[in-house]
Amino acid sequence: MEEIIKDMERYAEANNVPIIEKDSIIFIAKYIKMNGVKKILELGTAIGYSAILMALASEDVEITTIERDEKKYREAVKNVNRSGLDKRIEIVFNDALDVNLAGYKYDLIFIDAAKGQYIKFFEKFENYLNPGGIIITDNLKFHGLVKNKDKIESKNVKGLVTKIEKYIEFLKDNDEFVTRFYDIGDGLSVSFRKNDENVKNID
Ligand code: SAH
Ligand code: MG
Numbered sequence: 694m695e696e697i698i699k700d701m702e703r704y705a706e707a708n709n710v711p712i713i714e715k716d717s718i719i720f721i722a723k724y725i726k727m728n729g730v731k732k733i734l735e736l737g738t739a740i741g742y743s744a745i746l747m748a749l750a751s752e753d754v755e756i757t758t759i760e761r762d763e764k765k766y767r768e769a770v771k772n773v774n775r776s777g778l779d780k781r782i783e784i785v786f787n788d789a790l791d792v793n794l795a796g797y798k799y800d801l802i803f804i805d806a807a808k809g810q811y812i813k814f815f816e817k818f819e820n821y822l823n824p825g826g827i828i829i830t831d832n833l834k835f836h837g838l839v840k841n842k843d844k845i846e847s848k849n850v851k852g853l854v855t856k857i858e859k860y861i862e863f864l865k866d867n868d869e870f871v872t873r874f875y876d877i878g879d880g881l882s883v884s885f886r887k888n889d890e891n892v893k894n895i896d
Contacts, residue, residue, distance in 0.1 A: 694749070697776050701742045710765070712742040713805070713831060714878030721829060722750035724883075725801065730754060734799040734821060736789040736814055737806030741769035741782070747803070748778045755781050757797070759806070761788045789814060798823040805831040808853050811860040815884075819870070827885045828870075833857060834880030 705712040724730065731753050735744055738760035748754050760766045766786045773782045785792060789806055790813060800823050804814050811830060819828065838845055838854050845851045864872040864882060872884040 694776065697772065698742075698745070701740055701745070701772055704740060704768070705742065710739050710742075711832070711836075712739060713746070717831060717878030717881055718743060718746045720875065720877050720881065721747060721801075721803070724827075724829075725750040725754060728800070728825075730800040732797075732799045732823070733757070733801045733803065734794070734797075734818065735759065735803045735805065736818070737804075738769045738784055739765050741772040741776075741784070743803070743805065744769070744782050744784075745773065745776050745778060748776075748781050755783075757783045757785060757794075757799075759785045759787060759789045759792055761786070761806075790817065794821050797821060798826070800826045802826070802828045803831070804828060808832060808835060809856045811857065812863050815860075815863070822886070825885075825889050827883055830860070830864075830882045830884070832879045833861060833874065833882055834876075836879060839880070 725747065733747055733754060733756040735756060735758035738744055738758040744756050744758045748756055760769060763786065766784060769784050773779050773784060799821055802818050802822060804811060806814065815828065822828065833839065835854055835857050838850065839857055842851065842854050845854060864884060869886060870884045871887055872882050875881045
């Protein structure tokens with residue numbers, strides 16, 4: 694397994710795939726274990742790196758992960774098969790905003806797809822949360838750029854950063870969810886329903 698993970702890290706580096714940072718996966722794995730998480734939904738599989746590491750956190754975990762890019766999807770299928778975790782990781786090749794998951798509920802939803810669509814993802818997928826479930830969002834610092842907006846030259850990148858800032862405001866102002874922000878990895882948030890506040894084992 695070590696070797697498979699190392700290979701994925703090398704592939705990500707060589708192909709500019711933004712995989713999750715070590716500290717973030719340690720944080721999520723700890724949450725999975727401490728809270729008996731069983732069902733996970735991930736938006737943005739990329740090459741399957743975070744899905745595989747979340748599945749390794751506990752044998753009880755089953756993951757559905759969604760990827761819209763065909764090349765990445767294929768790479769993820771290859772990696773998940775090679776890891777032998779294909780019984781516990783289901784990869785869906787589609788746009789997350791087009792997927793219909795009616796009838797399914799998750800203990801943990803990990804938002805890690807297009808950074809410009811975070812609010813849309815949250816609004817759609819909060820409906821798929823089990824009681825006591827949480828939504829974790831990655832890359833809220835967007836590689837450190839959220840704090841250094843003035844220095845960004847690309848209009849596109851600046852636009853994305855503005856959207857991430859709006860998402861952070863959206864979370865802070867949300868009437869239904871409480872969100873905690875963590876300076877871990879590239880910036881993580883953990884959101885849970887207000888009435889669940891006392892049952893969460895986060896840090
Ligand atoms: N979770 C991965 C990294 C994901 S990178 C890891 O940490 O290992 C973000 C991925 O989201 C990219 O592969 C991109 O193709 C995918 N993506 C972006 N928007 C999407 C959407 N609307 N639906 C499905 N996948 C999307
Ligand atoms: Mg990420």
